[in-house]
Amino acid sequence: MGMLLAAATIERSAAQAKKPAAAPKTTMSGIYTPAQARLGEDMYYGVCVNCHPKGTYAGAGFKANWNGRPLSDLYDWVKTKMPKSEPGSLTPAESVQVMAYILQQNKMPAGTTPMPTDRNVLGEITIRLK
Amino acid sequence: MTGRASFKRIAMVTALTSLALAGAAALPSGLLGARQQTPTLVRGNVPGEWRYWGGDAWSTRYSSLDQINATNFSQLQVAWKWNASADGEDEYYRTTPLYANGRLFTVATNRRYAYAIDPETGKTLWSWKALDEGIRWQKAPRKFSGRGLSYWTDGRGNERVIVVTPGYHMAVLDAKTGKPDPAVGKNGVVDLMEGLGFTLVPLAVDDNGPLVFSELAPARKAKPGETWDKEKGIGADGTMGIDPALGQIAASCPPIIVGDVIIVGNSHIHGYYPTKLRNLPSWIRGFDIKTGKQLWKFNLVPQPGEFGADTWKNGSTVGTEGVGKNDAWAPYSADPDLGLVYIPVGMPLSDEYGGHRPGDNLFGNSLVALDVKTGVRKWHFQMVHHDIWDYDTPMAPNLLDVTIGGRVRKIIAQTTKQGFIYTFDRATGEPIWPMPETPVLQSQVPGEQTAKTQPIPSKPLPYAQQGLEEDDLIDYTPEIKAAALHLAQLCRMGPYFIPASALDGSTPHKCSWYAPGASGGVNIDGGAAVDPDTGLMYVASQSAMSTQEIVKDPCSEHRYVQGPRNTCGSPGAMPPPPGYTPPARAGGAGARGGAAGRGGAAPAPTGYKDAEPGTSTIAGISILKPRELGGITAYNMNSGDKTWWIPNGGQMAVPVPQANSVDAALFANVNLPPIPVGRAGAQPQVMNTKSLVIYGTGRQGGPPADANGKFRLYAVDKKTGKEVGAVPIDSRTTAPPMTFVHNGRQYIVFATGNAMSTALVALALPR
Numbered sequence: 001m002g003m004l005l006a007a008a009t010i011e012r013s014a015a016q017a018k019k020p021a022a023a024p025k026t027t028m029s030g031i032y033t034p035a036q037a038r039l040g041e042d043m044y045y046g047v048c049v050n051c052h053p054k055g056t057y058a059g060a061g062f063k064a065n066w067n068g069r070p071l072s073d074l075y076d077w078v079k080t081k082m083p084k085s086e087p088g089s090l091t092p093a094e095s096v097q098v099m100a101y102i103l104q105q106n107k108m109p110a111g112t113t114p115m116p117t118d119r120n121v122l123g124e125i126t127i128r129l130k
Numbered sequence: 131m132t133g134r135a136s137f138k139r140i141a142m143v144t145a146l147t148s149l150a151l152a153g154a155a156a157l158p159s160g161l162l163g164a165r166q167q168t169p170t171l172v173r174g175n176v177p178g179e180w181r182y183w184g185g186d187a188w189s190t191r192y193s194s195l196d197q198i199n200a201t202n203f204s205q206l207q208v209a210w211k212w213n214a215s216a217d218g219e220d221e222y223y224r225t226t227p228l229y230a231n232g233r234l235f236t237v238a239t240n241r242r243y244a245y246a247i248d249p250e251t252g253k254t255l256w257s258w259k260a261l262d263e264g265i266r267w268q269k270a271p272r273k274f275s276g277r278g279l280s281y282w283t284d285g286r287g288n289e290r291v292i293v294v295t296p297g298y299h300m301a302v303l304d305a306k307t308g309k310p311d312p313a314v315g316k317n318g319v320v321d322l323m324e325g326l327g328f329t330l331v332p333l334a335v336d337d338n339g340p341l342v343f344s345e346l347a348p349a350r351k352a353k354p355g356e357t358w359d360k361e362k363g364i365g366a367d368g369t370m371g372i373d374p375a376l377g378q379i380a381a382s383c384p385p386i387i388v389g390d391v392i393i394v395g396n397s398h399i400h401g402y403y404p405t406k407l408r409n410l411p412s413w414i415r416g417f418d419i420k421t422g423k424q425l426w427k428f429n430l431v432p433q434p435g436e437f438g439a440d441t442w443k444n445g446s447t448v449g450t451e452g453v454g455k456n457d458a459w460a461p462y463s464a465d466p467d468l469g470l471v472y473i474p475v476g477m478p479l480s481d482e483y484g485g486h487r488p489g490d491n492l493f494g495n496s497l498v499a500l501d502v503k504t505g506v507r508k509w510h511f512q513m514v515h516h517d518i519w520d521y522d523t524p525m526a527p528n529l530l531d532v533t534i535g536g537r538v539r540k541i542i543a544q545t546t547k548q549g550f551i552y553t554f555d556r557a558t559g560e561p562i563w564p565m566p567e568t569p570v571l572q573s574q575v576p577g578e579q580t581a582k583t584q585p586i587p588s589k590p591l592p593y594a595q596q597g598l599e600e601d602d603l604i605d606y607t608p609e610i611k612a613a614a615l616h617l618a619q620l621c622r623m624g625p626y627f628i629p630a631s632a633l634d635g636s637t638p639h640k641c642s643w644y645a646p647g648a649s650g651g652v653n654i655d656g657g658a659a660v661d662p663d664t665g666l667m668y669v670a671s672q673s674a675m676s677t678q679e680i681v682k683d684p685c686s687e688h689r690y691v692q693g694p695r696n697t698c699g700s701p702g703a704m705p706p707p708p709g710y711t712p713p714a715r716a717g718g719a720g721a722r723g724g725a726a727g728r729g730g731a732a733p734a735p736t737g738y739k740d741a742e743p744g745t746s747t748i749a750g751i752s753i754l755k756p757r758e759l760g761g762i763t764a765y766n767m768n769s770g771d772k773t774w775w776i777p778n779g780g781q782m783a784v785p786v787p788q789a790n791s792v793d794a795a796l797f798a799n800v801n802l803p804p805i806p807v808g809r810a811g812a813q814p815q816v817m818n819t820k821s822l823v824i825y826g827t828g829r830q831g832g833p834p835a836d837a838n839g840k841f842r843l844y845a846v847d848k849k850t851g852k853e854v855g856a857v858p859i860d861s862r863t864t865a866p867p868m869t870f871v872h873n874g875r876q877y878i879v880f881a882t883g884n885a886m887s888t889a890l891v892a893l894a895l896p897r
Contacts, residue, residue, distance in 0.1 A: 045222040045884035046830030046862075047811070050649055051402055054221070054273075055340045064699035080742075081694070085649040086674040086811035088747060 026128035027071060030111020032100035037110060040101030043094055047083045058105040063129045072123035074099055092117035169285075173529075173662070174388070174466050178871040180229045183278050183384055185817070185868065188529035189463040191659035193869045196820035197876035198895060203822065203845040203855025206893040209877060210252025214238035214275070214888035217259065221274035222829055222864045223881040223888035224654065228291075229870035230281045233305065234879070235291050236890060240273045244293045244303060249872040252892060256308035261319065263297030264369035265333040269341055269349040270296040271399045272382040275888075277461055277865070280384045280392070281305065282419050290419060292392055294381040298322045300394060302422065315422035322381070322394065323372050325424040326413060330370040332356075338363030341378070344400040345409070346702030349374040377409030377454055386462040386471060388502045391425065392417040393471045397459035401481040401520065403697050405704065407687040409454025409479050411446075414471075414498075416505050426505030430456040430475055430493050437507070438492035452487030454479035456494045460654075461526040463542070468557055470508055472542055473498040474523035481520035481648065482630050482680050483690040485577035490515040495523060497544050497552065499559060509559025513544070513552050515581035518573070518630060519678075520648035521547045525657035529556060532665035532768045543767060545658050545669055547650035548626070549594035550587045551765070563589035563770055571622075573629035574637040575680065577689055584627050589770035593763040594651040594673040595754060596626040598643035603753055606800045613738045613796060614753040618643070620743035621677050630678035633693050641743045645675040649811060655828050656813030657866070661848060665768045668823050668848075672778075672831070673760030674811035677744040684710055737792040749791035756805045762814055762825065764851060774851035777806030778814045779832025780844060808832045815866040815880075822855075823848050826863025826880055843867070843880070843893070857893060864888075 025031070044052075055061075066074060079095040081087050090098065096115045104110065106129060116122065169176040174187030177194050185191045198206065214223055218239035227236035227247075233255060234247040241263075246255040267273070273296050280292040289305035300322050302314040310318020323330060334352035341347060351373050352366035359365045372379070378399050385394035395414045411431035417424055431446050431453060432438035439446050446453055457476045464471040478487055478494045495514035500507055514521045527544040534541075542556035553562040567583035595602070598618055605611035622631050622642040631639040649672065650656065656670040681693035685703040697703040698712065738748050746753050758775040766773050782804035787797040812831030817824050822845045827833075835841055840858035847854050859882070867880035878893045 041885065043830065047809075049221060050653075051400075053340075053400065055342050059339070061342060061700050065695075083811065085647040085672075085676055086809070087676050087744070089674075089809060089811060 024126055025124060026126045027103055027108045028128050028130075029125075030109050031071075031113070031125055032096070032103060032110055032115040033112065034110045036097050036100035036114055037104040040097035040099065040104075043090075043098050044101050048098065051084055057102055062102070062106050066127045067129050069127050070123045071099070071125040071127055072119045074102075074127060075119060075122050171466075174464070176230075179231070180227075180868045180870050181281050182228070182386065183226055183280075183461045184463065184526050187386070187388065187464040187466055188662070189461065189526040190528060190530075190662055191817040191866060191868075192662055193817070193819050195869055195871055195876050197871065198819065198869070198878065199821050200845065200847065200854035202895055204857060205895055206857045206878070207896055209892040209894040211892070212247055212252045212254070212890040214881070214883070214890060215886045217243055217257070219886045220884065220888045222884040223275060224865045225275050225278045225881045226865050226868050227278060227879055227881075227890060228281050229868070229872070230305070231283065231289060232872065235279055235281065235305070237275045237279050237293055238888060239275055240296065241267065242275050242293060242295050244279055244291060244301070244308065246291070246305065246308060247890070249870065249877060249892075250875075252890075258293070258301065258303050258308045258310075260295050260301070261297070261299055263295060263299065264367045265335055265349050266297030266369050266371050267295075268335060268338075269374070269378070270298070270380050271341060271344070271378050272296055272380040272397055273340065274382070276382040276384070278384045280387050282387045282390075282392075292385055292387065292419075294322065294385060294394060296380060298380055298396065300385070300392070300417070300422075302419065313421060314419075320417060320422040322396070325415065325427065326372070328372045328376070331373045332366050333369045333371050333374065334366040335364055341399070342702060343403045343405075343697065343700050345378060345404060345406055346700060348378065351375065372410065376448060377406070379410050379412070379457070382459060383461045386464050387419065388464045388466050388469070388471060390419045391502050392419055393462060393464070393500075393502065395430075395458040395462070395473065398455045398457040398476070401455065401477065401479060403686075403691055403700075404480050404688060405686040405697055405702070407451045407479075407486055408449055411448060411454060412457040414458060414473055414500060414505070416502065425503075428498075428500055428505045428507065430458060430498075431478075432492055441490040441492040442487065443489040444487065452479060452484075456491070459522065460524050463526045463529055464502065465529060465540070465556060468540075469502045470499045470556070471502050472527050472556070473500060474525065474527055474544060476522035477514070477517040477520060480688055480691070482518050482678055482692040483575070483578065483688060484516050484518045485575070485579070485689055488579045490581060491517070495521055497523065497527060497542070497554070499556070511552065511554060511559055511561075511585075513546060513550070513585065514548065514627075515584060516579070518578065518580065519548070519627065519644070524650060524653045528658050528660040528667060530660050530662060530665055530667070530767055534562065534768060541767065543658070543660070543667060545652040545656075545671070547646055547648070547653055549592035549596050549646050549651040549671070551590050551593075551667075551669065552585075552587055553590070553767070553770070561587075563587060570627045571624045571629055575630065575632050575690065576636055578629065580629050586626070590765045591772060592759075593669050593671045594759050595645040595675055595757070597624045597628055597645055598675065598754075599623060599625055602755060604751070604755055606802070607796070610748070610796050610800070613748050613793065617738055617741060617745050617748065617753055620741075620745070628678075630680045630692075632690065633679045633681045639743070641677040641679040643675060644678040647674060647676045649674075650813070653813065655815060655865070657816075659816045659818040659823065660767070661818055664848075665766060666773060666848065667765045667767050668816050668818060669763045669765065670814040670816045670825065671760055671763070672811050672813045675746055675754060679744070749793040749797060750788040751785055751797065751802065752805075756803050760810060761806060762816060762823065762846075762851070776846060776851045776853075777808070778812060779806070779808050779827050779842070780846075780853050781807035781833050783807050808834070815863050817867050817869065818848060819869060821848060822846065823851075824867060824869075824878065826859075826867060829862055829864055831862070843878070859891065861887075
C-alpha cells in the first residue's frame with residue numbers, strides 16, 4: 001500500500017512537472033473579497049480621506065507608483081507608513097482591507113478568497129493594472 | 131456684559147425652554163411657528179432651536195433643553211432616518227443640520243444640494259438641487275456636502291437658507307419653499323468668483339476627471355472658439371470662472387450671518403503635495419442678505435500698503451512666488467452684540483515647507499476679529515508664525531462670559547491642531563492668560579527661515595501630546611527607558627513646533643517628531659462645546675504622534691514637499707530631469723523590480739535597535755507615557771484649569787506586548803498601565819445640553835463595534851465626565867450632533883455614513 005501510494009505520488013509529481021509553469025499571480029486574479037473592500041472603504045472614509053481625496057489613489061497616479069511591484073510592497077507601505085497622523089496604527093487585517101478597497105477602485109476584480117495578511121503570500125502577487 | 135446681565139440672560143433661557151417644553155405640545159405646529167416668529171434671541175438663537183452650525187452665533191454647541199437627561203438617555207430610540215444619498219454620493223457626511231422655526235435644514239451629496247426636512251417624520255419638505263456648475267464643479271477642490279448651511283430671518287415671516295456650493299456660488303433660498311430669492315444676485319444666486327478683482331474667463335478641461343493631488347489636472351482658460359465635446363467630456367462648456375492658471379478656490383463651510391450680513395470666506399486646495407508655487411490667496415467678504423450685494427472684502431493675505439503686508443518678505447500680490455491660501459476654511463463665530471465676527475484662518479501655501487514665503491505670513495494661522503458691517507479688522511492674533519506644520523486653525527472659536535479673578539470677562543477660546551487653547555478678551559483681543567513669545571527650535575533645512583519665537587499659552591494646559599522630550603518616554607525599567615530613548619533620538623526631538631528634517635541628509639536627522647500632527651489635536655471632526663452657564667469647555671481631540679520628513683521634489687516648483695514621496699510620476703507633475711531615478715522607498719523597493727525583485731521574502735524580525743527612524747513603538751507598545759490627552763478634556767474657563775478627562779468611548783485597557791517581537795522580553799514582569807481603547811488618531815464629536823455632554827466617537831474612534839455590529843452615542847455628566855448613558859447606533863457619527871425641541875419632543879440628530887450610505891439619524895425618547 002505504501003509502495004503504491006509512493007508510486008502514485010511520484011507519477012502525479014511527474015505529471016505536474018510536465019505542465020507549463022503557472023502564470024504569475026497578479027492583482028487581476030481576484031485576490032480579495034467584496035467584504036474586505038467594503039470594510040476598506042469604511043476605513044478609507046474614516047482615516048485615509050483626510051489626506052487622500054478621491055482621485056489620488058486610483059488611476060494613473062496609482063499606476064505610476066505601484067504597477068509591477070509586489071503586493072507586499074503596498075502592504076508594507078500601508079502598514080508601516082500610514083496613516084500619516086498615526087503610522088503603524090492599522091492592524092494587519094485593516095491594512096489589507098484598505099488595500100482591497102484601493103484595488104477595487106483601480107478596477108481590479110474581487111474574488112472569493114480573502115486577501116491574506118502574510119507578507120510572504122503577498123510578495124508572490126504582482127500589482128498589475130490594465 | 132455685566133454679571134447681572136449674564137444672570138438675566140440665563141434666567142430667560144431657562145424660562146423660554148420651559149415654556150417650549152411645557153406648552154409646545156399643546157399647540158398646533160402652525161401656532162407654534164407663529165409664536166416663534168418674534169422670539170427673543172439668545173446668542174443669535176432661539177432657545178430650543180439650533181440656528182447656527184455651532185448651535186448659536188457663539189458656537190457653544192449648547193442647548194438648554196433637558197427633556198433628554200441622565201435618567202432616560204439610554205432609552206433613546208431612532209425616531210427616523212433620512213437618506214442623504216438619495217440624490218447622489220458624498221465623501222464622508224460631515225454635516226451638522228440646523229433647526230429653525232419648525233423645520234430642519236441640511237445639505238447632502240457632493241453637489242451640496244439643500245433640503246428642508248420635517249423634524250417629526252424625517253420626510254423631505256423641499257430640496258434645492260443646486261446649479262449645473264459644469265467645469266466649476268468638476269474641478270472643485272472640495273467636492274462634498276460640506277459642514278452645512280446658514281439660516282436667516284427678519285422675524286417678520288421672511289426666512290432664508292443660504293448655501294455655498296462646491297463651485298463657489300452662494301444661493302439664498304426661501305426657507306419655506308426652497309426657491310431662490312429673486313431679489314438676490316442673479317435669480318437668487320451670487321457668483322462668489324465675482325467681486326474679487328479678477329476678470330472671469332471661459333473655462334475648459336482636457337480630461338473628464340477631478341483635480342488630482344490637490345491641484346493637478348486643473349481646468350484652464352478656454353481657447354477662442356473652443357466648444358464642448360460631449361462624447362469625451364472635454365473642451366469648453368460655457369462655464370465662466372477665475373483663470374485656473376492663478377489657482378483654485380472653493381468653500382466647504384457655511385457662511386455665518388449676523389444681522390442682515392452674510393459673512394463668507396473660501397477654502398482652498400489641499401497643501402500636501404503642491405507642485406505650483408503660486409496660488410490664489412483668500413478673502414472674507416460681507417454680503418447683504420436682501421440683495422446679495424457685496425458690502426466689503428477683507429484680504430487674508432494683506433496687499434501692499436495694508437497692515438501685515440510686510441510679513442511677506444518677498445511680496446504678497448497674486449502671482450508672487452510662495453503666495454497663496456491662508457484660507458479660513460473652518461466655521462466662524464460671532465458676537466452679535468459687539469458686532470464682531472471671528473475668523474479662524476488656515477495656513478499659507480505648502481504645508482511643511484515655507485522657504486518660498488519668508489516672513490510670518492499674516493493672517494495665516496490667526497484669529498481675526500472683523501467688524502460685521504464694515505469688514506474692518508478690530509484685532510487679530512497670529513497663533514503660529516510662518517507655519518510649516520499644517521497647523522490650520524481648524525474649528526470655530528467658542529465664546530463665553532466667565533468670571534476670572536472676580537472680573538466678568540467676555541472671552542473667546544480658540545482650539546487648534548497644535549493642542550493649545552488660545553484665550554482672548556473677545557472685544558479687545560487681549561490674551562486672558564499670558565502667551566509669551568517663546569524661543570523655539572529653528573529649521574536646519576536649506577532655504578527655510580523659521581520664526582524665532584512662537585506664542586505659548588501659559589493656560590489652559592494642552593489637550594494633546596506636543597513634541598517629544600525625554601520626560602515623555604516610558605521608563606518602566608531602565609532597559610525600557612533606554613530603548614525608548616534610542617528610538618526617540620533617531621528623529622529630532624523638542625517640546626513643540628519641531629521643524630521638519632530632510633530625508634536627503636542635509637539635516638542632522640532624517641525625520642522630526644510631529645505631535646500633534648497635521649490632523650491635530652483638534653481638527654475638522656472635533657472641536658469644543660461650551661456651557662454658557664458654568665463656563666466649562668469640553669474639548670474633543672485626538673492625541674497621536676508621527677514624524678515629518680520632507681523631500682526634494684524635482685517634479686514640483688517647490689524645493690521641498692512633505693515626504694517620504696515626491697510627486698514624480700503623478701499625472702500633471704513636471705517631468706523629472708534627465709537621469710532621474712526614484713529614491714529608495716521605505717516599505718517597498720525603490721527600484722521597481724516587480725515580485726522577482728524582492729521575492730516576497732518576509733524581513734527578518736528586528737528589534738528596536740534595528741528599527742527605522744520614526745518607529746514609535748517597542749513590541750507594539752508606544753514609547754509615549756500614557757497621559758490624559760485626546761478624548762474629551764473639560765476645562766473650567768473661569769480658572770483655565772482642567773476639570774476632568776475621559777477617553778473617546780470611555781474605555782481603557784492594558785496593552786499587550788507583541789509576543790513575537792524580539793523586544794517582548796523587555797516587558798516581562800512589567801505591569802503596564804491602561805490606555806484608551808480605540809484609535810488614538812480619532813476625535814470624538816461633542817455637544818452639550820442642560821445637564822449632559824453628548825458625543826459620538828467620530829469616524830474611526832472609540833471602541834470597535836459590539837457583537838451586534840453596533841457603535842454608541844454617549845452621554846456623560848457635565849460636571850464629572852462620568853458616563854450616564856449610551857445608545858446603540860448602526861454606524862459612527864461623522865459630524866458633531868445637534869439637538870432641538872419640536873412639538874414638545876426633544877430630538878438629537880447626527881450625520882453618519884459615507885459615499886452612497888450617508889444619512890441623518892434622529893433619536894428621541896419613546897412616546
